[in-house]
Amino acid sequence: MVAGAYVLEYHLVNYRRTWRSSALSTLVLPLLTMLGFGLGVGAYVSGGVEGVPYLDWIVPGLIASTAVQAAFGEATWPVLSYFEWLKVYFAQAAAPLRVGDILGGHLAFMLFRVLTSAAAFLGVAALFGAVHSWWAPMTLVVSLVVGLAVAAPTVAYSASVSSDSYLAILMRFAVLPMSLFSGVFFPVESLPVVLRWVAYALPLWHGVELSRDAMLGLAPGWLGLLHVVYLLAWCAAGWLLAHRLFRRRLAV
Amino acid sequence: MVTLVLPRLVSFEGSGRRAASVTERNINTLRSMYWVVLVSGFLEPVLYLFSIGVGVGGLIGDIALPDGRLVGYAEFVAPAMLAASAMTGALSETTFNFFGKMKFMRLYEGILATPVRPIEIALGELAWAMVRGVLYSSAFLVIMVAMGLTTPGRALAMLPAAVLIGFAFGALGMTISTLIRSWQEFDLIFSGQFALFLFSGTFVPATAYPQWLRWVIEVTPLYRSVDLARALSLGPVGWTQALDVLYLVALLGLGLTVAGRRMTGMLCK
Amino acid sequence: MDSLIHARGLVKRFGDFTAVAGIDVDVRRGEAFGFLGPNGAGKSSTMRMIGCVSPPTDGVLQILGMDPRRDGPKIRAKLGVCPQLDNLDIELTVRENLSTYARFFGIPRKVARQRAAELLDFVQLSERGDSKVEPLSGGMKRRLTIARALVNEPEIVLLDEPTTGLDPQARHLVWERLFRLKQQGVTLVLTTHYMDEAEQLCDRLVVMDGGRIVAEGSPRALIEQYSTREVVELRFAAESQEPYSEKLAGLGERLEVLPDRILLYVFDGDAAVAEVQRRSLAPASVLVRRSSLEDVFLHLTGRTLVD
Structure with missing residues (x-):
């Protein structure tokens, strides 16, 4: 555990060099999305959705979606490059660290990025008056869970490929469709039944539902518990898979 | 197929031939996985069309055009998606990939030891971005026609428009690449690109914005592109569209000139 | 031409x-x-x-x-x-x-x-x-x-x-x-x-x-012009080579003291070694070799690191 913290420290120190440019996009992208979709498109959704104004309805979804985007961003190119180009993992494996430390430390850093992105979005949302409940900060916890549910299996995937073409394919065939059809922009109930079940199977929709409950101050109920359990299952499976792949590649 | 036909199309002596040899190099790099990435590039605008155009469109219903006609939201968004994807495709090839080849792979240093000149590299890379762009745009237009969002005749007119949009943004992207110093700055480009994508009259008419913002929006390249594509798709076409074309041609010429100059300055110092 | x-x-x-x-x-x-x-x-x-x-x-x-x-x-x-x-x-x-x-x-x-x-x-x-x-x-x-x-x-x-x-x-x-x-x-x-x-x-x-x-x-011409025919490399067991340079004075065209050895630029290496022995200087090791382009190079561009 302590050793994992050293790995986290490495990533944080490394991040100090580049945080400025990423901080800008971390703040600007939610701001733009809020303006473009929440206010712009929202003005044309006359009746609102499920009884709330469109802006209030999409903000929680956008927060969960932002968490997932950040998780993907950190779990793809950096992981591939730490194996293939920069060889950072191999350097770490030469130190007295276990596979769990290396993997755990990096995942912890990814969650740090997930948390800052989601928090920035929540802050921007508050400025736009889209925060109505004292439960709203819970959406950050939801972001961490859905972030890990996506990051862990994605790390495993990135550890198993050798070329960044595969990452582009994952982005295109998994991330983008999931972001667009998981109930962020419109309710999944309007999807054809097959696609609806695909959305149910992927992690983002569960995160969106939980986040929406938190932001709108609704009781999540038993279904909420089911969402959490399902997301934790993704986290666990992803961790196990990633751990196995890391051990095989680092041979320690 | 493409390898055989393309160089012949532009096989006039000198510059054209040398630029074509740069395009040919890119075709030679196509390998199994890269093909999938390449071919699936057309998916992106299609997914947006279904999610926003159809999905969110279900919440919006019809939308009024400036001349008062009501059209379905998907019909409204589709031409904008065509323009936006022409932009995204051209920019990804001429910013991220181009920068990587120039700085990271140092590919152009090798090429410049041959008779090929910097401006010819720029032209060759741009031609390559266009080969991709034409394929994506054609696929998207077929889908638009199949969904009844435009007529086949109008779709045919939109194809050259999409190519022009791609060319203009490709030249712009190359200029940007020559100005960038590190990978981190791509975050900035992406933010800019995303802003254009959201606010160029893509998802809502520009009339929805405050007056001062409209003026800013209307001079951006994607707004002019969306205006052109939407007019061709839904009519009516008038003088404004001639202005759009002129604007894009000017952007293309300016971008190429600056990119060629800057490349010469960077690589031949 | x-x-x-x-x-x-x-x-x-x-x-x-x-x-x-x-x-x-x-x-x-x-x-x-x-x-x-x-x-x-x-x-x-x-x-x-x-x-x-x-x-x-x-x-x-x-x-x-x-x-x-x-x-x-x-x-x-x-x-x-x-x-x-x-x-x-x-x-x-x-x-x-x-x-x-x-x-x-x-x-x-x-x-x-x-x-x-x-x-x-x-x-x-x-x-x-x-x-x-x-x-x-x-x-x-x-x-x-x-x-x-x-x-x-x-x-x-x-x-x-x-x-x-x-x-x-x-x-x-x-x-x-x-x-x-x-x-x-x-x-x-x-x-x-x-x-x-x-x-x-x-x-x-x-x-x-x-x-x-x-x-x-040409490489040959450069050696002839900027160096001697042979080089004698002498290594003394002492902490510093410096004190020996005086005792070697007059031997060969040029003498160079390095931290670990002394180089004598001479026409006839064996004759120089005989002279060293006659002065009973007893170096720990002796090497006689032909002048190379490297000697020319170091002579012309110096031994200090450039970067």
Whole structure:
């Protein structure tokens, strides 16, 4: 555990060099999305959705979606490059660290990025008056869970490929469709039944539902518990898979 | 197929031939996985069309055009998606990939030891971005026609428009690449690109914005592109569209000139 | 006069920094010409000007009778360039690296394929033709880069430090291939900071330092002019070699004290050793060797590290 913290420290120190440019996009992208979709498109959704104004309805979804985007961003190119180009993992494996430390430390850093992105979005949302409940900060916890549910299996995937073409394919065939059809922009109930079940199977929709409950101050109920359990299952499976792949590649 | 036909199309002596040899190099790099990435590039605008155009469109219903006609939201968004994807495709090839080849792979240093000149590299890379762009745009237009969002005749007119949009943004992207110093700055480009994508009259008419913002929006390249594509798709076409074309041609010429100059300055110092 | 490369007062400045400070060079057809010098001497800048990818700041430069400022593409069509750092195309196979490169010269596809096969054979890479570039060893990459420089059957081949970083086997293979090119009448222009390489390959060379040419001639002539026939290396067991320099006074033309040994530049090494023994100085070790280009080089450009 302590050793994992050293790995986290490495990533944080490394991040100090580049945080400025990423901080800008971390703040600007939610701001733009809020303006473009929440206010712009929202003005044309006359009746609102499920009884709330469109802006209030999409903000929680956008927060969960932002968490997932950040998780993907950190779990793809950096992981591939730490194996293939920069060889950072191999350097770490030469130190007295276990596979769990290396993997755990990096995942912890990814969650740090997930948390800052989601928090920035929540802050921007508050400025736009889209925060109505004292439960709203819970959406950050939801972001961490859905972030890990996506990051862990994605790390495993990135550890198993050798070329960044595969990452582009994952982005295109998994991330983008999931972001667009998981109930962020419109309710999944309007999807054809097959696609609806695909959305149910992927992690983002569960995160969106939980986040929406938190932001709108609704009781999540038993279904909420089911969402959490399902997301934790993704986290666990992803961790196990990633751990196995890391051990095989680092041979320690 | 493409390898055989393309160089012949532009096989006039000198510059054209040398630029074509740069395009040919890119075709030679196509390998199994890269093909999938390449071919699936057309998916992106299609997914947006279904999610926003159809999905969110279900919440919006019809939308009024400036001349008062009501059209379905998907019909409204589709031409904008065509323009936006022409932009995204051209920019990804001429910013991220181009920068990587120039700085990271140092590919152009090798090429410049041959008779090929910097401006010819720029032209060759741009031609390559266009080969991709034409394929994506054609696929998207077929889908638009199949969904009844435009007529086949109008779709045919939109194809050259999409190519022009791609060319203009490709030249712009190359200029940007020559100005960038590190990978981190791509975050900035992406933010800019995303802003254009959201606010160029893509998802809502520009009339929805405050007056001062409209003026800013209307001079951006994607707004002019969306205006052109939407007019061709839904009519009516008038003088404004001639202005759009002129604007894009000017952007293309300016971008190429600056990119060629800057490349010469960077690589031949 | 058949001067393929002709430079007079050639200058290259980057802002305030002067990389090449006015040099005169003439390279004749069929010879192997070397630029020697420590890092930062201006060798690579000179090579880039000759390669027509870097416009001269001042002075005259003519290559194959043409002006690089005006006829860049025409000149480059007849040059082969092997840069200091390999910039092979990592997205292509070994064979495609050659055939695709040939296309940049406008060589027809069929000829390009044929030439790629011949050149792979020439640099002994035929078996790796379908491999990607990345898994190749350093020596293989270098050979491939040299093969690529030959794809247009150039009149002049420019080689910037052709064997830096290679193991001895790979170096000798590269030298042997370059020697064969020379025999075929190709003009070679190379930079190096390996003296053995310069002695092996060059008919004529210039030593550059601080952007200027400080010596010029054949390797033999340079040794005769700037060094003695033989060198005696004496190592004394004491902490410092310095006290012995006085006791060696008058021996040989020149004497150099290094932290670990003393060098005597003499005509007859054995006679000098006998004299050392007569003065009963008893060094821990004695080595008599012939003067090399390295002695000339260090004499002319100094022993201090340049960077």
